[in-house]
Amino acid sequence: MKRFGVSMEEELLTAFDQLLEKKGYNNRSEAIRDLIRRWLVEDRWEKGKGKVGILVxxxxxxxxxxxxxxLKQSHHHHHLIVSTLHIHLDKNNCLEVNVLRGRPSELRRLSEALIATRGVKYGRLVPAPSGEEP
Ligand code: NI
Known part of the structure; x- marks a missing residue:
């Protein structure tokens, strides 16, 4: 492990520490590592290198x-969908979690098509690590 110092306004540090406590972090280093990892995943996606995404x-x-x-859309893109979890939220609403694997552009296109389908109330694609990140 390498160590480095970080300079920050007191107000920002206080807000950060309060957030860490709320989120259950025991130390700042772990939180900073997590933030950097999340940033790296997003950067890989922007460069088209990400491979895994979660679509809700x-x-x-x-x-x-x-x-x-x-269902038709999903079967048409079966090569991009690794797994689907279907939850009957209540009498009428269904929640689906799709684990996607493929080029980010393909995952985005599929997600946008599903989200834009009339009657879909909520949709969100979350970039996930593929395991190749540091
Ligand atoms: Ni259902």
Missing amino acids: IVYDHRKRELSTRI
């Missing part, structure tokens, strides 16, 4: 043809 969508299965349309 929420939709009302009663909407006409919606489940069928989502």
Whole structure:
């Protein structure tokens, strides 16, 4: 491990320390490492090097043809979808967690298509580490 000093305004450091406590970190170093790792994952994605993403969508299965349309899209892109977790949130709403693997541009395109499908109430693609990051 290498050590380095960080200069920061007192106000910013206080806010950081309060956030660490809230998030359950025991020390600043671990929090800074996590922040850097997250930044690296996002940077890899921007460069088109990321390979894994998590897509969350929420939709009302009663909407006409919606489940069928989502299923059709998913099968069409079966090579990008590693796994899907379907949760029946309540009587009407379904939450789906899709683990995607592929080129970021492909994952974005698939996610945008699913999120833009009429009746999908919520959708978010989260870049995830592929394991190749430091
Ligand atoms: Ni469901």
